[in-house]
Amino acid sequence: MDKLFAQFANRAAHYAGSPITFMACLGGVIIWALCGPLFGFSETWQLVVNTTTTIITFLMVFVIQNTQNRDGAALQAKLDELIRSSDAQNEFIGIEELTDQELRLLHARCAAEARRTAAALERTLGERRARGHPV
Template sequence: MDHIFARFANRIAHIAGSPLTFLACVAVVIAWAIAGPFFGYSETWQLLINTGTTIVTFLMVFLIQNTQNRDGVALQTKLDELIRSSDAQNEFMGIEKLTDQELTALHERCEAAARKGHAALEQTRAERRRRGHEPPAGD
């Protein structure tokens, strides 16, 4: 059942995101607006578009969320495999399960390490310039 729903959700999400579907929806709205005078802009006429868009939106939320969830898990799995198979730190595997506070702390630690690395690089460049091995900064 999961496989069938996954294929269905992917297909519908792909169709819903196409330019042709957008144009079809614009055509439906234009046709609805043109029909307004023929129906005297009645409550039934308004209810038709309101009900139609509400139902479509309600169903699409679940289909798109399902597709996004699977895409997120697939992407995370790919990233975890890259981390696992590289010289990267394995502690980053599974961090999507951390709390917001834990993620913020890890992010700040990574930013601090990046700043430290950038400072070391700048220090090396300054030393190379001082020794005449590199053109002055800004050139």
């Protein structure tokens, strides 16, 4: 069931995001609007477009959420593998499970480390310049 829905969600998201689908929907709205005078801009005429768009939006929320969840999980698995197989710190594997507070602390630590690295690089470049080395 999961694989079948994943295939459906991928296809639906692909087609929903295509220019031809946009143009078809735009055409439908234009036809609906042009029919307004024919139906006297009645409540039923308005209800048709409201109901149609509500149903499509409701269903597309689940399709899009499914594709985003899978894309996010796949991206996270790829990043975890890159971290695991490199000299990066393995403590970053699985950080998507941390709380917001823990993520803020980790981000602050990484930002401080980046500032220290940038300062060390600037000192090194300054020393090279002082010795007359090209930078």
